[in-house]
Each structure stands twice: as C-alpha cells, then as structure tokens.
Amino acid sequence: MVDVEKVDIQPSAQSEDGSNHVVNMVHKDTAGLRARRKVDITLLPLLFLGLLVFQLDRMNLASALTDGFAKQIGVNQNTINLGNQLMFLGIVLLEIPANMILQRIGPRKWMSAQVFVFGLVATLQVFIKNRTGFLVSRTFLGLCESGYIPGGIYTLSTWYTKPELAKRVAIFFFGMFGGNAISPLLASGILKLGGRGGLKGWQWLFLLEGCFTMCVSLILLFLLPGSPDQPRPLLSGGFIRFSESDQHALQRRLEKDNEELKPGAQGMRIPPSLIWKTVKNYRRWPHFVSTFAVFSTWSSLTTYTPSIIMALGFTRIQANALACVGGFFALGIVFFFGWLSDKTNKRGLAVILAQACYLLILIIARSVHPHVGKWSRWGLWTTINAFAIGYHPVHNSWVQLNCKDPRERSISIAMWVMSAISGLMAGTQYLRADDVPFYHKGLRTMIILVAVGMIAAIVQEVVYWDYNRKVRRRWEQNGGEKPWFYVP
Numbered sequence: 001m002v003d004v005e006k007v008d009i010q011p012s013a014q015s016e017d018g019s020n021h022v023v024n025m026v027h028k029d030t031a032g033l034r035a036r037r038k039v040d041i042t043l044l045p046l047l048f049l050g051l052l053v054f055q056l057d058r059m060n061l062a063s064a065l066t067d068g069f070a071k072q073i074g075v076n077q078n079t080i081n082l083g084n085q086l087m088f089l090g091i092v093l094l095e096i097p098a099n100m101i102l103q104r105i106g107p108r109k110w111m112s113a114q115v116f117v118f119g120l121v122a123t124l125q126v127f128i129k130n131r132t133g134f135l136v137s138r139t140f141l142g143l144c145e146s147g148y149i150p151g152g153i154y155t156l157s158t159w160y161t162k163p164e165l166a167k168r169v170a171i172f173f174f175g176m177f178g179g180n181a182i183s184p185l186l187a188s189g190i191l192k193l194g195g196r197g198g199l200k201g202w203q204w205l206f207l208l209e210g211c212f213t214m215c216v217s218l219i220l221l222f223l224l225p226g227s228p229d230q231p232r233p234l235l236s237g238g239f240i241r242f243s244e245s246d247q248h249a250l251q252r253r254l255e256k257d258n259e260e261l262k263p264g265a266q267g268m269r270i271p272p273s274l275i276w277k278t279v280k281n282y283r284r285w286p287h288f289v290s291t292f293a294v295f296s297t298w299s300s301l302t303t304y305t306p307s308i309i310m311a312l313g314f315t316r317i318q319a320n321a322l323a324c325v326g327g328f329f330a331l332g333i334v335f336f337f338g339w340l341s342d343k344t345n346k347r348g349l350a351v352i353l354a355q356a357c358y359l360l361i362l363i364i365a366r367s368v369h370p371h372v373g374k375w376s377r378w379g380l381w382t383t384i385n386a387f388a389i390g391y392h393p394v395h396n397s398w399v400q401l402n403c404k405d406p407r408e409r410s411i412s413i414a415m416w417v418m419s420a421i422s423g424l425m426a427g428t429q430y431l432r433a434d435d436v437p438f439y440h441k442g443l444r445t446m447i448i449l450v451a452v453g454m455i456a457a458i459v460q461e462v463v464y465w466d467y468n469r470k471v472r473r474r475w476e477q478n479g480g481e482k483p484w485f486y487v488p
Helices: 020-040 041-066 069-073 076-092 094-106 107-127 131-145 148-157 162-193 201-223 244-257 272-279 282-295 297-311 316-344 347-371 374-387 394-401 406-427 441-479
Strands: none
Touching: 020 041, 020 244, 041 069, 041 076, 041 107, 041 148, 041 162, 041 316, 069 076, 069 131, 076 094, 076 131, 076 297, 076 406, 094 107, 094 148, 094 406, 107 131, 107 148, 107 201, 131 282, 131 316, 131 394, 148 162, 148 394, 148 406, 162 201, 162 297, 162 316, 162 374, 162 394, 201 316, 244 282, 244 297, 272 394, 272 406, 282 297, 282 347, 282 394, 282 441, 297 316, 297 441, 316 374, 316 394, 347 394, 347 441, 394 406
16 A cells, blocks of 8 residues: 655744744645645545446437347337436435435445446346337436435535535546547447357447446445545545644644535534535525526437437447547536636636537537538537536636535435436437437537526626625624625
8 A cells, every 4th residue: 555655743943033834834834735745646546437438328228229228129219218207316316315324324235336336237237138128128227316416416526615616526427428438439449349159239338337347346345535534435445545744734624615514525414404504405495497408408318329429420340439539529618618717716607608609519519410421510519528618627616615404415416417317308308209310409408408498697797796785785784603605
C-alpha cells in the first residue's frame, strides 16, 4: 500500500509582527490541499468507474440491436421502448429508499453491493429468449441501479467544498457519459465474437461487460473510502492511506466552507418529516421540471444512435464505431460548463447557456437533416449527442449548493435524479418506428421539451434572485445574524 507523506503542522517561532499566524495558515492550507489530492486519486476515480460500468451495461442494448437482438428474441421497437421504460421506472421507485439505506450503512457496503448485483443481472441477460425475459431483465436492472447516482453525488459532497464540487460532479458524470462514448466502440469489437462458443454477438456483449461490472464491485469493496470521518475502505487499508492529520485537514476545510458542521456520509438518520419538508419545498421544483424535460431527450439518443447511423448507410461495425464520437465530444463540453460554473459561480446561467446551445443544435438539425448527405447527417447526430448533456452535472451542483442540511441535500439529490430518470422513461417514446429515417416528429418533440426545460431553469433563477433580494432587504433594515442565501 502507498502511504502519501504526512504533513505535520508545527508552530513557528513568535515574531514581532505575529507572522507565525500566517505561516500556520499556509501550513494548514497545504495540509488541506494534500488531503484533497488523496481524495481526487482515490474516491473520485472509483465512483467514476462504478458509474461507467453501470452505463456500459445499460447502453449495450443499443449495440445489441444492431446485431439483430430484437428480431432474434421476437420483439419490435415498441417492446424495446417499453423495456427501457420499465428499467427507468425501477430506478425511480427505489431512489429515495436507496439513499436512506446509504445514510445508514455507508457507501463502502451499499455501493459495492449495488454494482455487484447489477453486474450479475446484466450478465444473466445472455439467457433472454423472448419478450417476457427481456421485460423482466430490464425491470431488475433498474431496481438494482437505483440509488447509485444520487449516492455517489452525495458522497462527493461530503468530501469537497462548494467551490470544488461542480467540477468533481462533472468528472463523476464522465462515468455515465464516458460509458456512453466507449460502449459502441467496445461493441464494435465484441460483436465480432458472434458464433464462437455457440453464443451470438449480443450474448458475448452482455456476458463480458456484465462480468467486468462484477469485477469492479470487488475493487470498490476493497478500495472505496467511506467518508472524511471514516476514510478507511471496508476490506483493506486502501491504496492510499488517509492519516489522522488528513482527516482533521479535510474536516477543517468542510467546516470552514459550511457554517454548520458537515457530517460524514454514513450513520445519519433521515426522519419522514424531513423527507416531506424537502419534497414540499416549492422553491426547488423548477429544478426538477427543467431536469425532467431536457434530460428526457437523451433517452432515445442512447438507445438508437447506433441504429440511426446504421440506417444512414453504414455497416454495423462502422455505425457502432461512429456512434462513440459524439459521446467523446460530450466529455469536453460537460467539463467546460463545469469549469465555467465554478469559475464564475453563476450556476444558473451556466445551466441556461448549456441548454440554449443544445436547443440551437436541435433546431438546426431538424431544419437541414432532410437536405444533406449521409456524412452531414452523421455530423448532425454527433453534434446533438455532444451537446445533449452539457448542462446536467452543473445543474446537479446547483441543486446541492442550495440545500442547508446534509440530510436535506441527500433527499434533494434523490429527487433530482428521480426527475431525470422519469424524464428518461418518458423519452423512450420520442423516436418511433413510424418516424424513420429523419425522425422529423421526434426532433420536434425534443425541441419543445428542451425549450420547456430552459424556461423552467430561467424561472428557477428568478425565484432564487427574488428570494435573496427580499431577505437581504429585511436583513439590512433589521440587522441581526446574517441570513442564509440561495446560490443563483
């Protein structure tokens, strides 16, 4: 195991001008930054990896469809859409209960177990024979996935300060978007195994990626830290150890960032009264409406992009390889808006700007798609995929930064993810078989939903701005303790 050098803070000799205080502050800041780097190279990559394998196992259906999966098990596009709806429904149903379990037993046990069970169900998809088997397997995939995303996001929020959070959440979501990018690329190679060992190409796809997911669960079990107050992994000392001084440095940074002490990610009880109080906070609902509307458009893209590209005249292998390009561009776009959000501290404006870019791309694509060649059409779908999720991690950070209590934050994250997954569930029906090859009606629906979502984000910005204006005016008139303000 690696034990990164420990930093001891020693008091300096007293000087006439009291400069020892400055030296001590520098030492403390150095200790905090060093402890944060340990978090960056332990916790963050592991949570990223877990989300990546979730997305691989969820996304590989898109590549399986190019291998004749639907025809071989006797289902049509409507059944594929229904199966995805059931998967997203399963995620929504257990989102808040899963986050409550996380609070009780901690991320080390809960998130590792989730990844293992999800990988097992994903592997068992090799035995799908008919419509019933497909629908049941998709439902169980959803049930097993529920809680990982809000749990991962909440865990990150217990290790990082507010100014650091948006970029780390963006990196965490790189797991989802990175899985979306590399899934078709991996599939273009794995599908070539079709016929070996008596298995079809899509069976090899489910088998190999499902087994890889179970291997990742073991890595999490041995290496995933718990929280700043309990950083040691469950079954080992960890690849990089957190010393006692590291723990103190992390807790000092978090206490300074939050006027109230920020507890760890485990051992807290969330009473039903707090859940209800969080749910009925109307000032936060525009977040959920915006997320539902805009994120819903990503659902059909993740399922049908390889098939769309294949319908443009490319071979199965070419279509899967070309489908990954938009996903890789999306990583840079996500990181850019995360950086912009942290740099300016204008969370709402960053979200609205990213959504506006996506809306513009959709309008252009729908206007010119019928009038250009196959490579230009591929370029349009690639650009759509690249901008489809640029706002998403920043929007999550925006929600988190406007929660006072860590338990309230946990429930709000779960609600935000529920709204996103509910959107994905609705979005499975946007691209339909009677709308090929240009999906003219589907693109129109996506344009309307993105416009609605952007308007909701603007409303959210106005709500926060108006609340802060009123509270500041009362505070200036009456004085007293500084009130709590929203982050617009």
